[in-house]
Amino acid sequence: MAAQDKLLQVENLQVEFRTRRGTALVLNGVDFEVRRGETLCVVGESGCGKSMTALALLRLIPQPPGRIRGGRILFNGEDLVQASEARMREVRGNRISMIFQEPMTSLNPVFTVGDQIGESLRLHAGLDRHQARERSIEMLRQVGIPAPERRVDEYPHQMSGGMRQRVMIAMALACRPDILIADEPTTALDVTVQAQIFDLLRELQRDKGTAIVMITHDMGAVAEMADRVMVMYAGRVIEQGTAEQVLSHPGHPYTQGLIDCLPELGSSRHAERTELTEIAGVVPSIWELGSGCAFRERCPHAMARCAHEVPPMIATGAGHGVACWLHAQPIRRAA
Amino acid sequence: MRTTETPLLSVSDLKVHFPRARAGWFKPPEVVKAVDGVSFDIARGTTLAIVGESGSGKTTTALAVMRLAPITSGHVTLGDTDLGALEGEALRQARKRVQIIFQDPFSSLNPRQRAGDAVRAPLDLMKVGTPAQRTERVAELFTQVGLRPEQQQLFPHQFSGGQRQRINIARALATNPDLVVCDEPVSALDVAIRAQILNLLARLQRELGLTYLFISHDMAVVEHLCDEIAVMYLGQLVERAPRRVFFSNPLHPYSVALMSAVPTVKGGRERAAQRIKLVGDPPSPIAPPPGCRFVGRCPMAEPACAAELPPLREVTPGHWVRCRRIEVVGGVAKPLLFLRQAA
Numbered sequence: 238m239a240a241q242d243k244l245l246q247v248e249n250l251q252v253e254f255r256t257r258r259g260t261a262l263v264l265n266g267v268d269f270e271v272r273r274g275e276t277l278c279v280v281g282e283s284g285c286g287k288s289m290t291a292l293a294l295l296r297l298i299p300q301p302p303g304r305i306r307g308g309r310i311l312f313n314g315e316d317l318v319q320a321s322e323a324r325m326r327e328v329r330g331n332r333i334s335m336i337f338q339e340p341m342t343s344l345n346p347v348f349t350v351g352d353q354i355g356e357s358l359r360l361h362a363g364l365d366r367h368q369a370r371e372r373s374i375e376m377l378r379q380v381g382i383p384a385p386e387r388r389v390d391e392y393p394h395q396m397s398g399g400m401r402q403r404v405m406i407a408m409a410l411a412c413r414p415d416i417l418i419a420d421e422p423t424t425a426l427d428v429t430v431q432a433q434i435f436d437l438l439r440e441l442q443r444d445k446g447t448a449i450v451m452i453t454h455d456m457g458a459v460a461e462m463a464d465r466v467m468v469m470y471a472g473r474v475i476e477q478g479t480a481e482q483v484l485s486h487p488g489h490p491y492t493q494g495l496i497d498c499l500p501e502l503g504s505s506r507h508a509e510r511t512e513l514t515e516i517a518g519v520v521p522s523i524w525e526l527g528s529g530c531a532f533r534e535r536c537p538h539a540m541a542r543c544a545h546e547v548p549p550m551i552a553t554g555a556g557h558g559v560a561c562w563l564h565a566q567p568i569r570r571a572a
Numbered sequence: 573m574r575t576t577e578t579p580l581l582s583v584s585d586l587k588v589h590f591p592r593a594r595a596g597w598f599k600p601p602e603v604v605k606a607v608d609g610v611s612f613d614i615a616r617g618t619t620l621a622i623v624g625e626s627g628s629g630k631t632t633t634a635l636a637v638m639r640l641a642p643i644t645s646g647h648v649t650l651g652d653t654d655l656g657a658l659e660g661e662a663l664r665q666a667r668k669r670v671q672i673i674f675q676d677p678f679s680s681l682n683p684r685q686r687a688g689d690a691v692r693a694p695l696d697l698m699k700v701g702t703p704a705q706r707t708e709r710v711a712e713l714f715t716q717v718g719l720r721p722e723q724q725q726l727f728p729h730q731f732s733g734g735q736r737q738r739i740n741i742a743r744a745l746a747t748n749p750d751l752v753v754c755d756e757p758v759s760a761l762d763v764a765i766r767a768q769i770l771n772l773l774a775r776l777q778r779e780l781g782l783t784y785l786f787i788s789h790d791m792a793v794v795e796h797l798c799d800e801i802a803v804m805y806l807g808q809l810v811e812r813a814p815r816r817v818f819f820s821n822p823l824h825p826y827s828v829a830l831m832s833a834v835p836t837v838k839g840g841r842e843r844a845a846q847r848i849k850l851v852g853d854p855p856s857p858i859a860p861p862p863g864c865r866f867v868g869r870c871p872m873a874e875p876a877c878a879a880e881l882p883p884l885r886e887v888t889p890g891h892w893v894r895c896r897r898i899e900v901v902g903g904v905a906k907p908l909l910f911l912r913q914a915a
Contacts, residue, residue: 397853501792505816510796513796
């Protein structure tokens, strides 16, 4: 992969939160890259650091108590961790933009959707009020909202959840960003609307070449959208690879668990009703991590070694890495 | 319909209409027809799932069964009791037999009430047993749902989402209900926790002979858990069938579209490419179109579909569908749209 394809390169990103209880490392050495025009899905349960990663990319971590402790976020070669606040304002919404989970709460109820889409255009592209309105109408049309000339003057409460999410997407894409970060964009929506939004994202990506970083916990959505997948657990990346590698040959027991615990369509064709596979227990609190692999308490394959040493990312194939001691032995023997 | 045994719950022609303020002095008051003529039965010890999009009236149906939403007309019968006709103390006593598990485990528990007290509350209110027996029962319920009895002293914020849903389940089971209404009990939970709660609900049903009315929008969850399924669209049932019959041969175009919209790990992008695309949003339940309510979004609609509301008819034994275009050839109902099953 040529260097210029790497739009975003995150190296050893660490984010900490300081509270009265002490300092918690919520992101602990996260490494990944986003290539031009691809979709990277970030998967994991709540509390694994998915959203924190997204916020860190835009330097939106509430500060204090949060802080980027170390690492680099190279965007087209420029380190965003070191960038000035003024430079970040130029990047946000313009080169990297974000859509949030809740379309109900992330739009401002007292401004028309046209005002809200136009804001970034006036700020970043220097359009005047009239031009911004024209572009807003055009954006609404692109995201498939009927009668955009009329809708542009409506307020968020006059729209359904699916329409609001489309407005969010129109807003995020107005300045033709290089990267769109979508934090669980369809969790609050019906499946039929989810399907429409996924189609829309794919279509816009094809036309504009935008890279998408999609955060989700639904493996079905991953299978449908992702080129590459990164699985997170307790603030670390535990598996990384192409969608095919991760979904068909998951290396980490956690990834395997996330795939197996989903009820699949077609279960009524089996003669017997089977129990769903469970991942026992819950994500450990950030205060209870201790030493070793954070997943070991819930892991069916935990070994003595897991309690003492944090497994490093071990390559198991071209571009496929798994942070689990299960993959350490055979590779060592081969070497 | 089922004639072999009397069903535990029988709902016939249920309507829940909410009046709105008049749009003008001389205009007639508008009515939101949230549930508009819904009928179904649930046999004892089985699960009926109602699926549909937001706004289809599935939750309102559940609330009406619980007598938590006003019934405009129709009958809700639990065993021999006409739930719809009860008032006052008689209704209060009948509530022992129907309990509900709500969707959001974060807002359905009082943050200032200890977990044990929340589970004990229905026993105290209904004066079930002696106080000592109640204490014993609460401990037993905690164990039954996979919590430790000593966790009774904790407050809701000290539990995770999955554990809170377990408390909700324990509270719903406290009075030994016949019918448990589950209103999207897992949709607010993480995927990994979902499996735990679904397995728990299945185990409790086996052990206690519970009857579930399961409200969901997730077809895969429903297929895993239900015995019978009813699909709702804009206040009405559009299809109803036993689990295997429905999932092997969904008939109504809306049901097929709903199933094709579910992303699956095995299906991936191929499945997405073959998806039946629905355009637009459902129409308003204030003034539904006169004909088939799905006509505006149906890829198979004909002009005649818009003229008259098709009845819910039994096309093959046990399989009911509200679509005038479904034909039966040689004892097999032919769907208009097909779903390519994932390999």
